[in-house]
Every structure is written in C-alpha cells, then in structure tokens.
Amino acid sequence: MSEPLLDVIGLEKRYAVRSGVFRHRDLVAADDVSLTLSAGETLALVGESGSGKSTVGRCILRLEAPSGGCVRLDGTDITELEESDVRRLRPEMQMVYQEPLESLNPRHRVGKLVAEPLVLHGIVGKTEVRNRVVELFQLVGLGEEHVDRYAHALSGGQQQRVGIARALATNPKLLILDEPTSALDVSVEAQILNLLRDLQRRLRLAYLFISHDLAVVSMLADRVAVMYLGQIVETGPTRDVLSNSFHPYTRALVSATPVDHPRQKKLRIALTGEPASPIDPPAHCRLVPRCPYAEPVCSAVAAELLPIDSCRSTRCVRFQQEHCDGIWDPGGDVPIQDTVIRSTESEVNELKLND
Amino acid sequence: MPTSLPYMREKATSFFHWCRRNPVTALGFGIILGLGILGILAPLIAPYDPYALNPRERMQAPSWNHLFGTGIFGEDIFSRVLHGIRIDFGIGIGAVVIGLFTGSTVGIIAGYYGGKIDEIFMRLMDIVAAFPGFILAMAIAGVLGPSIPNLIIAIAFVNVPVYARLSRSRFLVIRNSLYAMAARGVGASDFRILTWHLLPNSLAPIFVQSTLQCGWAILDAAGLSFIGLGVHLPTPEWGVMIGLGVPRIITGQWWISFFPGLAIAVTVMGFNLIGDGLQDLLDPKRR
Numbered sequence: 001m002s003e004p005l006l007d008v009i010g011l012e013k014r015y016a017v018r019s020g021v022f023r024h025r026d027l028v029a030a031d032d033v034s035l036t037l038s039a040g041e042t043l044a045l046v047g048e049s050g051s052g053k054s055t056v057g058r059c060i061l062r063l064e065a066p067s068g069g070c071v072r073l074d075g076t077d078i079t080e081l082e083e084s085d086v087r088r089l090r091p092e093m094q095m096v097y098q099e100p101l102e103s104l105n106p107r108h109r110v111g112k113l114v115a116e117p118l119v120l121h122g123i124v125g126k127t128e129v130r131n132r133v134v135e136l137f138q139l140v141g142l143g144e145e146h147v148d149r150y151a152h153a154l155s156g157g158q159q160q161r162v163g164i165a166r167a168l169a170t171n172p173k174l175l176i177l178d179e180p181t182s183a184l185d186v187s188v189e190a191q192i193l194n195l196l197r198d199l200q201r202r203l204r205l206a207y208l209f210i211s212h213d214l215a216v217v218s219m220l221a222d223r224v225a226v227m228y229l230g231q232i233v234e235t236g237p238t239r240d241v242l243s244n245s246f247h248p249y250t251r252a253l254v255s256a257t258p259v260d261h262p263r264q265k266k267l268r269i270a271l272t273g274e275p276a277s278p279i280d281p282p283a284h285c286r287l288v289p290r291c292p293y294a295e296p297v298c299s300a301v302a303a304e305l306l307p308i309d310s311c312r313s314t315r316c317v318r319f320q321q322e323h324c325d326g327i328w329d330p331g332g333d334v335p336i337q338d339t340v341i342r343s344t345e346s347e348v349n350e351l352k353l354n355d
Numbered sequence: 356m357p358t359s360l361p362y363m364r365e366k367a368t369s370f371f372h373w374c375r376r377n378p379v380t381a382l383g384f385g386i387i388l389g390l391g392i393l394g395i396l397a398p399l400i401a402p403y404d405p406y407a408l409n410p411r412e413r414m415q416a417p418s419w420n421h422l423f424g425t426g427i428f429g430e431d432i433f434s435r436v437l438h439g440i441r442i443d444f445g446i447g448i449g450a451v452v453i454g455l456f457t458g459s460t461v462g463i464i465a466g467y468y469g470g471k472i473d474e475i476f477m478r479l480m481d482i483v484a485a486f487p488g489f490i491l492a493m494a495i496a497g498v499l500g501p502s503i504p505n506l507i508i509a510i511a512f513v514n515v516p517v518y519a520r521l522s523r524s525r526f527l528v529i530r531n532s533l534y535a536m537a538a539r540g541v542g543a544s545d546f547r548i549l550t551w552h553l554l555p556n557s558l559a560p561i562f563v564q565s566t567l568q569c570g571w572a573i574l575d576a577a578g579l580s581f582i583g584l585g586v587h588l589p590t591p592e593w594g595v596m597i598g599l600g601v602p603r604i605i606t607g608q609w610w611i612s613f614f615p616g617l618a619i620a621v622t623v624m625g626f627n628l629i630g631d632g633l634q635d636l637l638d639p640k641r642r
C-alpha cells in the first residue's frame with residue numbers, strides 16, 4: 001500500500017490556563033489524535049463544539065503550533081520545520097474556513113486575495129495572474145464580474161466560493177474544510193457541497209472535512225473520525241460507524257440527528273449533563289460521567305483507541321473488552337437498530353409497513 | 356489607464372453624487388481645498404507685500420484698498436492672512452505627519468508583538484499623555500527655543516500618544532482576525548501580513564483622528580505663537596497676528612485680531628468637518 005498523503009500521529013495541543021496566581025494548568029484541546037488520509041479521499045472529523053476539531057485542523061496546517069505529536073505530509077514531518085520552511089510547503093495544503101466573510105480581508109478586492117497565493121509562491125508569471133484568477137473563479141462557479149468586488153458585496157455562498165478558489169489557487173493536494181457550510185443557508189449549503197464533491201473528483205483532492213452535521217458527513221465522507229473532548233473516540237468507514245456505532249458517544253451523536261420522515265421511529269440516547277472540563281482531563285474514558293453504559297471498569301483503566309477489525313477502531317473500554325469476549329452485542333442491550341440516518345426510500349417504506 | 360471622456364464623466368458624476376449625499380463633508384473639503392489653493396497662490400493674489408510696513412496708513416479700518424484693514428505698523432492684514440495659510444498649514448500638517456508616523460509605529464509594534472514590548476512602550480506613552488498637552492508643548496517649545504521646526508516638534512511630540520493608542524488598540528483586535536490567519540495559511544510572511552493585510556485595515560480610524568488633529572495642531576501652533584513661544588514677528592503667522600492686535604481691541608481696532616482669528620476658526624472647522632465625514636468615506640462597507 002502506498003504512503004498516505006497525510007499522516008498524523010499522536011497530535012497534541014495544550015493551552016496554558018492561569019488558575020490562581022502562580023499555578024498554570026493545561027487546557028487540552030487535542031490529545032493523542034492520529035489520522036491518515038490518502039489522495040482523493042475524504043475523512044470527516046465530527047464532534048460537538050469544543051471537541052477540538054478545528055484545533056486539529058489548524059495544528060495540521062501549522063497555523064497553530066502543536067504541543068506534541070507529529071504531522072507528516074507526503075512523508076515530510078512538518079512539525080519540526082521552521083516557519084519559513086512551512087511556508088514553502090503551504091501550497092500543498094490549504095484550508096477553507098468556517099466564516100467566509102471574516103476569512104477574507106475586507107479591504108482588498110477578492111480577485112487580489114485569490115491572486116495572493118499565486119504571486120507569493122510564484123506559481124504563474126506576473127502577466128498570467130489575472131487570467132489564472134479568472135480561471136479559478138470559473139472553476140468554483142463564479143464569473144469574471146466578481147473578480148473586482150469586495151467580499152462584503154458578495155453573498156455568503158459566493159464568499160465561500162472565493163474562499164475555495166483561494167485555497168485551490170496553489171493546486172493543493174490536501175484541503176482542510178473547517179465547517180465550510182455551517183454559516184450558509186441550506187440551499188446554498190447543498191450547492192457548495194456539490195461543488196466540493198465535483199472538485200474532488202476532478203482534482204483528486206484529499207479532504208479533511210470538519211463538521212458537526214452527520215447528515216452532510218454521511219453524504220460526503222469515505223471515513224469518519226468522531227472526536228470527544230480532544231480525543232478521537234471512534235474511526236471507521238462512514239456507513240458502518242453511523243449505522244452501527246461502537247462507541248456510546250457516536251450513538252448519542254447519531255441519535256441526535258433529525259430524521260427526515262416524521263413517522264420514522266428513532267431511539268434517542270440523551271447524554272446527561274455538560275461535557276467534562278478539558279482542563280487536566282483524566283486518563284480514563286472522558287465520557288464516563290455522562291455515559292448511560294458506564295460501569296466501574298470504565299473509570300478504572302486508561303482508554304486507548306484500539307483497532308476492532310481491519311478498518312475500525314474505538315476507544316470504548318467496555319466495547320473493547322466485551323467484544324473480544326463475545327459478550328457485548330453492539331446495540332444488544334438497547335434496541336439501536338431503529339436509528340437510521342438519511343434512510344433510503346425503501347427503508348422508509350419498511351418502517352411504514354411495520355406500523 | 357482609463358482616461359477616456361465617458362470614464363472621466365462617470366467619475367465626475369459619482370463625485371457629484373457623493374457630495375450631494377455628504378454635504379457637510381464636502382463643505383469641509385471645500386474649505387480646506389479653497390484655503391490650500393489660496394495659500395499656494397498667496398504671492399499672486401495678495402495685493403501687498405506681507406512684510407511691507409507703511410507708517411502712513413497705520414490701523415486703517417477695512418476698506419476696498421485694504422480688505423481686512425491694516426495693522427499697527429501699517430501692514431496689510433489681508434495679505435498677511437493669505438500668507439499665514441502657508442505657515443499655519445505647514446506647521447499643522449507637518450506636526451500631524453510627524454506625530455502620526457512616530458505614534459503609529461510605536462502603536463503597531465506594541466499591538467502586534469504585545470507582551471513586554473507593549474507594556475514598556477505604552478507606559479512611556481502614558482507618561483507623555485499624563486501632562487496637559489498644551490502645557491507640555493509650551494515646555495518643549497520653551498526649551499528648544501522659538502522657531503518653526505521646534506514648534507512642529509513640540510506639537511508632534513504631544514500628539515504621539517494619541518496615535519500610538521489608536522493604532523495599538525486597532526492592531527490588538529485585527530492581529531487575531533481570521534483573515535490574518537487565512538493569510539498565513541496561504542503562505543504570507545509576518546511582514547506581508549502586517550503591511551498588506553493589517554495596515555490597510557487600521558488606517559481608517561487613524562486617518563480620521565489625524566484630520567481632526569490637524570485642526571488642533573493649528574490651534575496649538577497659533578496658541579504657542581500667541582504667547583511668544585513659537586513663530587516670531589514679522590512672520591505672518593495667525594497666532595502672532597492675533598497677539599499683536601489684542602491690546603488694540605479695546606481701542607476699537609478689532610480687525611487686527613479678528614481676521615486672523617476668523618481664519619483659524621474656519622480652518623479648524625474645515626478639518627473637523629472632514630474628519631467626521633472621512634469615517635464613512637474610508638470604510639468600504641459603507642461605501
């Protein structure tokens with residue numbers, strides 16, 4: 001098997017928080033995050049707000065300095081590089097931001113902003129810049145008339161298209177999409193998602209798709225990694241993870257997704273309480289205080305992300321132990337099968353028949 | 356370059372529309388522009404030599420021969436007020452430019468790098484700002500000795516903290532903006548982010564402040580000259596001219612002080628009108 005495009009191993013990001021006059025404690029935003037991503041593939045990073053998804057994205061791009069771990073892009077360890085060397089690698093990896101308007105400088109015309117990476121990295125000659133910018137605008141579905149506008153004179157969808165054009169200017173291999181549609185209307189969201197899918201097919205881009213919207217994820221992602229409080233708690237192929245979750249947190253996320261048919265039955269697993277504090281987190285499973293399946297063993301041993309089969313892994317201690325002993329039947333003690341995400345038509349019909 | 360006639364006409368129409376929408380700002384611009392032109396053309400327009408003394412025509416009331424009357428040495432007030440535009444605008448704008456440059460450099464460095472540098476720079480600024488501006492300017496002008504360059508330095512120095520604070524507060528906000536991060540993401544260097552992304556976004560409030568400050572600087576310059584710490588006779592500076600005429604007000608020769616004073620008032624008002632209007636003009640979101 002060929003080397004993956006992006007290989008993240010044990011990435012960690014801590015922020016020092018002041019508590020008291022002399023004491024500093026660590027806020028752990030990302031902890032032991034490992035990912036791989038191959039060319040042309042989409043990996044979704046999902047989790048609730050505050051789970052550290054965006055931090056991981058920024059650390060991978062070295063927009064924030066990671067506190068530990070290693071990020072390899074095409075085999076090069078970029079965590080060790082100087083800022084100036086990272087700059088040379090920036091054309092390979094780009095990001096599309098959550099708030100399109102705020103990520104575009106209000107004082108420059110959007111064409112200039114898209115031209116910036118072209119000029120900085122000397123990708124095309126001075127006379128060619130304008131043509132290439134127009135090409136990029138057309139690639140993302142904008143016209144030449146948008147080139148000389150300011151960001152605030154464009155609609156939200158157009159702004160995000162500019163953001164995508166800017167990210168694509170350097171012909172990157174990796175695109176980190178940090179909730180690219182969460183600031184947009186549903187109708188515009190669909191257009192942007194279609195554009196992204198189309199671009200991926202044409203340019204063989206690898207996407208790290210950061211999102212909290214499982215419906216969108218199930219539509220776009222090949223694989224999914226679920227994050228809770230800075231840790232990845234479950235990974236695997238999107239369909240498997242969402243329809244048959246190994247980790248209680250994933251189940252809770254899945255059950256919180258709205259169904260698209262009112263008569264569809266679904267089971268809700270409501271987590272009680274708030275996420276635990278990310279300051280000085282314990283070594284054992286972080287979901288313990290909120291988990292409906294928690295048992296004494298959960299807070300007794302350290303929770304590690306372990307592979308269950310060739311392509312899936314989970315951090316749930318109970319699942320790891322009892323699955324190996326053949327006792328734990330995923331969804332056995334609670335009827336989880338009713339939980340359907342984006343059910344197909346036949347599935348909806350089945351449900352009707354059951355009624 | 357598009358210099359065709361339709362293009363120019365379009366530009367002119369849009370300028371006209373802008374004036375219609377911002378009559379007050381347009382008035383401010385008109386005043387300052389008009390005064391500026393008068394100042395530049397002063398040697399051509401002025402009917403008399405501003406330095407010429409004419410003892411036979413001392414303290415004459417305004418007439419068609421002497422529009423603003425004559426002073427205590429028989430000098431023509433109108434000619435002197437016209438030439439005074441050059442001196443006062445020069446001092447005012449010079450002081451603002453120097454103060455703006457020094458102050459915003461300090462503020463930008465303090466705001467962008469933060470930490471200890473910020474602390475040291477801003478405490479120094481606090482020390483300067485702790486003195487009443489005019490008193491400090493008096494002290495500096497007094498120590499340096501009365502001359503036009505020294506007057507400019509004194510007024511500029513007093514205004515440095517204003518610009519430093521303004522640019523610092525702006526930079527503190529925008530250095531953490533998402534577009535600064537996005538710029539780093541596409542591979543821009545610190546220097547480029549600072550100059551191409553952050554600087555244009557911090558200029559609007561600083562520009563507005565500096566136009567307002569222009570009026571104040573002229574007022575300060577006139578004030579310092581009035582009390583004898585700035586420009587000296589026979590230079591046609593408005594403050595000096597007012598000072599010269601003050602003892603004559605009670606004896607009835609009001610015009611000696613009145614017209615230079617009017618010139619100061621109109622100038623300061625012009626700058627303030629522009630300053631208020633510039634806020635809208637420089638903000639692309641409101642254009």
